[in-house]
Amino acid sequence: MNEAATHPGRSGDAGDERGTTNRGYAIGLARAAGGAIIFSLPLLMTMEMWFLGFYIDRPRLFLFLIVNFGLLVVLSRFVGFEQTSTWSDDVLDAFAAYGVAVIVSAAVLALFGILTPGMPRDEIVGKIAVQSVPASFGAMLARQQMSGDRKHEDQDEVERKAGYAGQLFLMTAGALFLAFNVAPTEEMILIGFKMTPWHAIGLVLLSILLLHAFVYTVGFAGQEDMGGEGGFRSSFVRYTIAGYGIALLVSFYVLWTFGRTDGTDPGQIASMTAVLAFPGAIGAAIARLVV
Amino acid sequence: MGGRDRKQSLADRTPALEWIASSLGLLLTLGVLGSIGWEAVKGGNGRPPAIEVTVEGVTPIASGYVVEVRAHNRSAATAAAVQIEGELDKGGEPVTSTASIDYVPGKSDRRAGLFFADDPRAYPLELRAVGYAKP
Numbered sequence: 548m549n550e551a552a553t554h555p556g557r558s559g560d561a562g563d564e565r566g567t568t569n570r571g572y573a574i575g576l577a578r579a580a581g582g583a584i585i586f587s588l589p590l591l592m593t594m595e596m597w598f599l600g601f602y603i604d605r606p607r608l609f610l611f612l613i614v615n616f617g618l619l620v621v622l623s624r625f626v627g628f629e630q631t632s633t634w635s636d637d638v639l640d641a642f643a644a645y646g647v648a649v650i651v652s653a654a655v656l657a658l659f660g661i662l663t664p665g666m667p668r669d670e671i672v673g674k675i676a677v678q679s680v681p682a683s684f685g686a687m688l689a690r691q692q693m694s695g696d697r698k699h700e701d702q703d704e705v706e707r708k709a710g711y712a713g714q715l716f717l718m719t720a721g722a723l724f725l726a727f728n729v730a731p732t733e734e735m736i737l738i739g740f741k742m743t744p745w746h747a748i749g750l751v752l753l754s755i756l757l758l759h760a761f762v763y764t765v766g767f768a769g770q771e772d773m774g775g776e777g778g779f780r781s782s783f784v785r786y787t788i789a790g791y792g793i794a795l796l797v798s799f800y801v802l803w804t805f806g807r808t809d810g811t812d813p814g815q816i817a818s819m820t821a822v823l824a825f826p827g828a829i830g831a832a833i834a835r836l837v838v
Numbered sequence: 839m840g841g842r843d844r845k846q847s848l849a850d851r852t853p854a855l856e857w858i859a860s861s862l863g864l865l866l867t868l869g870v871l872g873s874i875g876w877e878a879v880k881g882g883n884g885r886p887p888a889i890e891v892t893v894e895g896v897t898p899i900a901s902g903y904v905v906e907v908r909a910h911n912r913s914a915a916t917a918a919a920v921q922i923e924g925e926l927d928k929g930g931e932p933v934t935s936t937a938s939i940d941y942v943p944g945k946s947d948r949r950a951g952l953f954f955a956d957d958p959r960a961y962p963l964e965l966r967a968v969g970y971a972k973p
Contacts, residue, residue: 815946
């Protein structure tokens, strides 16, 4: 009551009230668990992901988990399974999403018989930690995907307030999610080996073209003030090229995390990065649709 | 006239972040295209994988010794399913151990290990790549 009295502007919002009750929070957590399963199921059923659990370089895994947590905190501001107003709320939400992700990953892996009591603790922790990354994304996005209680105008407003930096962030999150989804499989590097450099160049150009098609047709927040004539060039440089740069950086980072770049020729790394940046660019492009 | 004003203001209010993100994107895109394009022009295609195997180190373990080896591919062509063989010549019957490496990408290194019961430092050890498959 006092809360409503001191924030009269928020008292009428049903979503906010529900978000603060225990029941509402429990519903949010249940949705998060659902989202975690949906987003991580393909990877939970990928053999390479289980193997990564024991061979992935520990400092790199640790860094990756920190980066992921940072993304979750910022993502919470955009979507989150709870409507947040302060950064400490976002950090709490990120922890909650992460917790849900760890529990879901551990439960599903145990059910598949991939985690057994006889395994060394290191291996169990590694396997769950790797899987918790896509699962935590799902947990965080669940609210947006599974609940209808947030109006799209609100969403656009949030994005617009975040501006260009926010768009870059969304592209980074989208690129990371989609790149991470395909990066663990052997097919990813095999494609790189099968392609000639000409194929790779074609793939780079196609990635940029598709990314731009998405940017141009789907539209990003704040794009409308670009004006008619300069619109194409402006959005190409501001969003498409910047977005593809993000896709390349994210792809390289994921490859490095998985140890694919170790002892590898820079030319080979460039073509591997180009392969992974293809889903990365698509992820960057559709981030706004998903989020 | 109105159009010119807008153009000017657009240039004026382009924030630093946009410059940084766009130029970084452009730089990375050109870098990747350049690097792959260089490979394309330079060629090197057609030359088969050439794999050299060298000893990285020998470590005693409970059941004998492990020889860590490094397979280096001198060619630009990637080799898959690379078989590595080490032959320890103790006089009499030579002892062989084998390992397989999924991929040795062109001009890159991959590591593997061979187990021996006897100390590989005490006898002549011959290492070689036995075969590969085209990926």
